[in-house]
Amino acid sequence: MISFLKFTILLVLVTLVSRSLADEYVLNNKRFPSSFMFGVATSAYQIEGAWNEDGKTMSTWDNLTHVRPELIMDGRNADIACDSYHKYEEDVALMKEVGVNHYRLSLSWSRILPTGFPDQINEPGVNYYKNLFRALKANGIQPLVTIYHLELPLALQELNGVLNESFVDWYSDFAAVCFDLFGDDVKLWTTFNEPKQVCSGGYGYGYFFPYIKSEGLLEYQCTHNLLRAHAKAYRIYDEKFRARQGGKVAIVLDAYSYLPASESAADITAAETRMQFDLGWFANPIFNGDYPEIMKSRIATRSKGEGRAESRLPEFTEAEKIALNGSADFFGLNVYTAGLVAAIDDPPISNPPSKYQDMGVNDYQPSDWETTSLDWLKVTPWSMRHLLNWINDHYHQPDILITENGVCDNTGTLQDVQRVSYIQRYLSNIRDTMELDGINVIGYTVWSIIDNFEWAQGYTQKFGLHHVDFDSPNRTRTPKLSAQYYKNVCHTKCLLDDDSACID
Template sequence: MMKFLYILCSLASCYAALNNKKFPADFMFGAATSSYQIEGAWNEDGKGENIWDYLLHTNRTYSLNGDNGDTTCNSYHNYKEDVALLKNLNVTHYRFSIAWARLLPNGHINEINEAGVEYYKNLISELRANNIEPFVTIYHWDLPQALQDEGGWPSSNIIDVYADYARLCFRLFGLDVKYWMTFNEPKQTCWQGYGVGTNAPGIKSPGIGEYWCAHNVLKAHAKAWHIYDEEFRPRQKGQVGIVIDSNWWEPATNSSEDQEASETKLQFTFGLYANPIFNGDYPEVMKSHIKRRSLAQGFQKSRLPEFTPKEIEYIKGTADFLGVNMYSASLVAAKQNQDVDGMGFDHDDEVKVWYSESWKKGASPWLVVTPWGMQKLLRWIKNQYNNPRMIVTENGYSDYDGTLNDDDRISYIQGYLSGVRDAMVEDGVNVFGYTVWSLLDNLEWVYGFTNKFGLYHVDFNSPNRTRTAKKSVGFYQNVIRTKCLVDECIEI
């Protein structure tokens, strides 16, 4: 029998012993991808242009080496092979996203691309035939360019357009899909897409466009949930959730100021989207910070839009489960020298953020190996939102070379899964599954093909994009088979 006990102190500051208690028999283990990162076929069979197609075609310097998603893993043509890899892993579920522009080339409901419909029906059918549960993300960052030309997410017009798209997905695929996620990481869509502009569509509107984006995403999410609840749930009997991402924000010291900075950062990252859905309205600390800073900057009111009482009620309670993406922790402290004129997510919170030099880093500049942060974040979510039903929808490790002997990835996944199990056993957190990112090496957005997250290596120089199992495949297979992270586990 293979031995999978690894010493985590080689990867990070020394971490507590790995959890030796079995995961429940019905705990779900899966793998994840997204459409733009793996599908390719960017303009085939009637697919429309999305914001990433446009950005990376018109500005070749936006991504490393000018890489783009034109072909990437070519999963549009190789989806059966990908499902075979999932079957080999013996996962319970596969999280993937639907490309909005592949279904609706101009983003609107008036033009449905039947080839796109057929592709996703075939993929879902192949998953079902192999006893793999589809977890479908409706929006994973790839807005049709035509809708961006109409104003994108900061424009309130998009709410009804997204609702039409979500209703179409439910109607076309809902009999075979029981788990829907309306949005993946809306913070990245809004902050990086319309705040700092590092992601598509590359708009820089810090503290204004990014908050209108968030406001409209939350309304669109709620509308999609109500559409499913009223029109489809009685027959399809599925669930609709949302995926929110965050680091764990570790106070740099035990001072009350740094403790408060940690809580503030959690509210500005996770609470911005979760609080309206689970508790009603934006977090109070966000409202007070942004209003105070806005008025001091000469605005007549807060740059953060306000929900009406009716909207607060409409949004509250619109998640049957919560997807959590978590990779890293950061150190935080209260900023000593405030930029009074600064606007946007990373100024309005008034929190200083950095990584410890002692923490091991992955290939991605934002990824550090801090498995102890997983339990802390899950516990915080439990306490903030009345212990919602949760699934870890992304967690994984990046390297530069895609090595097949990926011991660092194994240790990373093992440590973070131990944190998940600790949260379940010690804190009573209601987690029903875990999803590794990613099934395949793929296009890591602006980092191109330089950051490799896959359990399976992809040869991007081969015409067929040959897939090869890494060592982590055997590790993950063993965890799924035994429900255990170490050589011997105990039942509880």
């Protein structure tokens, strides 16, 4: 474990490097270890289509895009999307051509359990996934399966969804069905994708489904239920499936790398606070058994000042803390960008509360950072070293699997030079961190193998290594420049254009 002094120095160095040496960075010329996993990712709703075929019932996002199309940037939906329900063999062939080790995908709850409950299992939906897993294994590709990726059966949402105390049981029942049905083929599981987007996005800031604004209140309740559901599913796997199936279970957490805006002690402390309110909010219960102390103390103090009898941040029971602690076999990390954090005066206590006030810091992205077609997605590969060290230092040196990393454009160009550069530089900084700091990063996953439906952005943002013609009935896939580059990386474990220049 690195010392606090070393960690503080690293924070400052990374910040300074980001400002003065970004253009002078030299790519790492060391090959990745032979065991390192290179993969690609998608999710069910974003690519499958077939929204009402073969017994599948309506999900939350099916319903949203049908009844509130104005919430989607281009007003479109994923009724067909990439049509991967019918074209999965073509997608597997693309992955085989690129040469990936693993494919991260998700399961559609409403395709497997039409009522949302295990009283009825939809065989055609089950067979779709079994056929997909069979095709992957036949091509030497390991499935990495996310059980819940941002969509829920509409029937359960109508019962208050994640906010319902019964969600813990609904979800763990579904997870048990998935373990039982697919566990012989799937050895890498993640319970949830990006719970921060589900809870803070959906019930806090309200920029994501179900678009409810309740900062510092419902977003904390949502997270509490989701974490308890994760822990229960993990323990079910432990007790009933692990001995026979021999798999691993984790969760996928998304994070910015938050760096101090200056060398001042105040800004360094502010950056640590921001990291705890962002990544620590979810990771600390899973790896250390409870919410971060800074969250508990600040929210309790501010709740009391608001005249509340108890903290707005719920408390875990002792049994729940035990179930949560150590409930991940690796650290699943989605990472795209970074931010700077500056100390501010503590915000005055007021109603309604806000997460911004609870944190009491200011974060931002400088205007001179490299931009993309999304305002928030600044290109910051140099920030990877800080983030990976932070995770290593706070969570007992876990195996870290990068479960998403990628960049978008709004043109779909086949000459996606920025995407090639983005992947190359992020991977290089990851390799630096492995080499220089001894951080155990075990794999990397590009979002995404194909262009797809990007939630509220619709089809306006393209993340794929392959272009998809969404105006074609065939949904024609065409490789981009980035597909060729990533193919070279997968085959050579080398980031340089000239494989012979790499060092084993």
